[in-house]
Amino acid sequence: MSVPVAPGRWPVLGHTPALLRRRFGFTEGLHTYGDVVRVHLGTLPMYFVTTPELTHRVLVTDSASFGKGAMFDKFRPFVGDGLVNSGGAFHLRQRRLVQPAFHHERIARYTGKMETAVARLSGSWRPGERREINEDMQALAVTIVGEALFGTEFGRTAIEEARRSIPVVIRHGMVRALSPAFVGPLLVRGNRQFDRAVRRMRAVVGTVIADWRATGVDRGDLLSMLLAARDSDGEPMTDQQVYDEVVTLLSAGIETSALALAWLFHEISRHADVERRVHEEIDQVLSGRPVTADDVPKLTYLQQVINETLRMYPIWILMRRTLRPVRLGGVGLPAGTEVTISPHALHHDPHTFRDPHRFDPDRWAPERVKDIPRGAFIPFGAGNRMCVGNAFAMTEMAVTVATIASRWRLAPVPDRPLRVKYTSTAYPARLSMTVVPR
Structure with missing residues (x-):
């Protein structure tokens, strides 16, 4: 079966210019050409799967036939062989060691x-104050993940370095991942920023690990659990393996x-209607007191x-890479083939989500959510490589909104329009909001 090729291919550069220029618009339109569409990253062919069914096969039912793809190779110099990059028996071993840190009771x-x-x-805000909410949320996420990972005081330097370096690595890393090999050396400024951030994180996290090894004190944080964990043979993680998992958790979590x-x-x-319903639910569930873990499941509309x-x-x-010959949508792919999935394109496919660019939390009401097919909604991935911290992230988001919305409204600033940058996802480069007491 012949595989359709996406339009817009350049000599030598392939579809890289279109990918970097149009990004989401390019991948959103691929489903119109077929269930499997060939796209060239420079001279490297990639096969985009565009349906929920094939996505579920790649990530879940046939996941043993796929390893990590080219994009992860580009990130490996920074995150090493943490859960995001590793595969096979080693990935399973590491996941079993890390998983207890994210059990429900933890x-x-x-x-x-x-x-x-x-x-x-939020207690530092003042009525009528303008805040750059994207910056506030970045700082907050670093604090929450950093304190859970390192403890409050012990890892303060590492937390501050993560705030500085992690965004640099992720944003420049995506450009590296989508650029042909010969283009990489030309990205001089971005490469320098990327490499400096990597060196800083290695030095700081390495120091924290060495300090823990010297004392051996269990501080009740994630790092203590990682360093104390033992596999089925009684073997601990090496310092390098701990570093890889720490940076993976920081990168993904923040x-x-x-x-x-x-x-x-x-x-x-x-x-306005969404805001009203969120506030009413928070007021009803919390009755003016701080949110607790027991409250989170009761905030059902907020979860929507x-x-x-x-x-x-x-x-x-x-991106994934075939480990053996496979067939997807009638297309035979040999071992070593790059297979690509776009969560953004799947989440905006009108076949699954009617009027996909409209914000509609009622899509997730119990009577409607049952009609969403497997593989159509994958914010944290799926299968045995689903993000290990997904429950942590969902809890963090619910607690943050409940805590802020119980006291404040955040209103857009009319004369400060939202600016968005597109890299590995859509970044609100400037999200100015006014703090209004409720």
Whole structure:
């Protein structure tokens, strides 16, 4: 079966100019050409799967036939072989070592720290003050993930360095990932910023690990759990393996939550009925007291708002590589083939989500959510490589909105229009909002 090729291919550069120039618009339109569409990253052919059914096969039912793809190769110099990059038996071993840190009872213990961090931030606001909410949410996410990972005082330097370096690595890393190999050396400024950020994080996190090894004290944080964990043979992680997992958790945890929270407040402020329903539910469930872990499942409409935000603003693309010959949508692919999935395109496919660019939390009402097919909604991935911290992130978002919205409204600033940058996802480069007491 012949595979349709996406239009807009350049000699040598392939579809890279179109990908970097049009980004979401390019990948959103691929489903019109077929279930599997060939796109060239320079001279490297990639096969985009465009349906929920094929996505579910790649990520879940046939996941053993796929390893991590070219994009992850480009990020490996920074995050190493953490859960995001590793595969096979090693990935399974690492996941089993990391998973206990995100069990339900552990997340319940983190909830109090989350609420304290949010209350500290929102308590510093003043009525009528203008805030850059994207920057506030970035700082908040670094604080929450950093304190859960390192503890409050012990890892202060690492938390501050993560705030400085993680965004640099993720944004420049995506450009590296989508650029042909011969273009990489030409990205001089971005490469220098990327490399400096990598060196700084290695030095700071390495120091924190060495300090823990010297004392061996369990501080009740994620790092203590990682360093104390033992596999089925009684073997611990090496310092390098711990570093890889720490930077993976920082990279994934900070960006996902910070961006989702910024977009959450943006969308709530734009839709008066959504804002009213969120406030009414929070008032009813909390009755004026701080949010707890037991409250989070009761905030059902807020969970719908969170899911709709994650649908609207997911990561752009994921890449996999076939480990053996496979067939997808009638197309035979040999081992070593790059297969690409766009969560953003899937989340905006009108076949699954009617009027996909409209913000509609009621899509996630119980009577409607059952009609969404498997593979259509993958904000945290799926299968045995689903983000290990997804429950942590969902709790963090609920606690943040509940804590802030119980006291404040965030209103758009009319003379400061939203600016958006598109890299690995949609970044609100400037999200100015006015703090209004409720």
